[in-house]
Amino acid sequence: MKLNILGLAEVRWTGACSMKLGSKTLIYSGGHTHERGVGILFDVTTAKSLGSWCPISDRVVVAKLVAKPLNLGIIQVYVPTSDSEDVEVEKLYEDIEKAKGYLKSQDIIIVIGDCNATVGDERAEDVVGPSGIGNVNERGSRLIEWCQINDFIITNTWYENHPRRQWTWKSPGDRSRSKKD
Template identity: 85%
Template sequence: MLFDVTTAKSLGSWCPISDRVVVGKLVAKPLNLGIIQVYTPTSDSEDVEVEKFYEEIEKAKGYLKSQDIIILMGDFNVKVGAERVKDFLGPRGIRTVNERGSRLIEWCQVNDFTITNTWFQNHPRRQWTWKSPGDRSRNKIDYILI
């Protein structure tokens, strides 16, 4: 699909923060959109690497204005479970929460983000976003935070 000139001009700027985080700004009305795309370290990664990742997200947020609508999305490699947590996490996740999932939920509470794709009911085959080799298990590890 080809984009017209108006659409092409809507990309205000973009900045790669690391090999795991990139931020882009879309010029829109009435508010601009800041999109942060992420690929989180796996659960086998050291805690230091995970903390560095969260610092990179904070750096990406620093490229955006406080009045921008911020969408943070990507492969978070975590399980947040299916138990509602106030307005931060909906009841439509799958399975149980793991330690890294608890870390993401805590981050959302501190930074006032909502994990949006845990609020909507989907057909069971559309709930999971990752399938293990050999199709032995399936999980939801990709999230959209606003």
């Protein structure tokens, strides 16, 4: 599989750094402990366009790619799970706003990452398409609200995906899995 840009969540490294990994370039932003952390991995060609980057927090990193006719901003996020306090979630959205402020208004901005959200399978204005999955959860509602305010769309809900199968365990002691069609 050939990938130009790969967003990473739960990198679990401390600090922030840019490094070469073979022919790839990795930028990452971590905290003070080996928890959380986000990164973006670029192939050799895309890395040549990396103009600048900024570690925002252990949940947000932003990279600016120099492109024509417009530059491209990539914001990698790792949103707290439903078990997290609302204060932590709101801090994350503040960090995303800070990352957006690092970019220019005319830049094309793409937010990627682990949103720990289920946005449902029903259209929500021009934000959620008809091919989402499941029922909207609390984090999904917050993500939809943020996208509406900031004029973003959740792109993976606009394209029909291959039907997903659920996996079930055969019995508590049997760790083999079977497909449930």
